[in-house]
Amino acid sequence: MTEIIVVTSGKGGVGKTTTSASLSCGLARRGKKVAVIDFDIGLRNLDLIMGCERRVVYDFVNVIQGECTLKQALIKDKRLETLFVLAASQTRDKDALTSEGVRRVFDELTAEGFDFIVCDSPAGIEKGAHLAMYFADRAVVVVNPEVSSVRDSDRILGLLSSKTKRAEAGDGKVREHLLLTRYSPKRVAVGEMMSVGDVKEILGLDVVGVVPESVDVLAASNAGTPVILNEDSDVSRAYEDAVSRLLGETVPLRFIDEPKKGFFARMFGG
């Protein structure tokens, strides 16, 4: 069975593409056959994060408009056997994506035996974001522990429960998961940042992952290597844990507490 996962957030710049890339790699590394699709028409970026930007010949819109086959447009990852990328088009035509076209592509991926289709949603609540979530079975809502991001993601939760195929068909809810990014245990400890528990309580979602703030994320995007593949990074471990949880394993949360300080450090700051 093919599972469709949308990675969404409402707000821009919170880490949707980084998350889409890393979760897809993580799933593929466990032998799953994965297609990751960039829904940000006009602002293609997943290809850069995946490091395959020079291999894009055909894109998502070309497939939908029948200008090439799906096979021609799927870019096979050079690191992982079972991972494929479908790039967004750079067209400025907003109506290039159609619900019917997206459904056809998903049907074909299903027929090809893909285990997961990961949809990297654009920011906002316009057509691209709507189509990215419309067919989803599950949603990973990417949130920064910050007021505007939390509020926007609640808007997205509203859309997930009303403007999706599942919601319209009364076919059970889209399963929603919270993934916190740019988390700083140190700032949480001194009350400068909302904690995992705070955000979880406000949004009422189960936590699928907490990714710490780290310089490794920028380094990974500079290199075009999804950060989950950097084995030395806590960010990679955090995404690995999230992949485990998506696959139904129970894994305790890591990287949410500040390392304990000694007595003197606590009394005199630092």
Added chain:
Amino acid sequence: MGLLALFRRTPPSAHVAKERLRIIIQQERDKRGGAPDYIPLMRRELLEVIRKYVNVDPAAVQINVEREDGQEILEFSVALPEKAR
């Protein structure tokens, strides 16, 4: 956290963020179809009545509709200003 933090008066900013979000998100969820559509009007009228007696801040009036086991509970709370008590 150093010694000075023990004497800090203002609540940590994360706490403020959480409270603000709790309120605004509840309101926005109600608007999305959770709560009946007479709530905003009722809120305004109640506020006018209360203000005949006590000068409360509009933000001090909270109305929530909660659903539990098929029952709807209308929760209404007003925070009175210090002087009025």
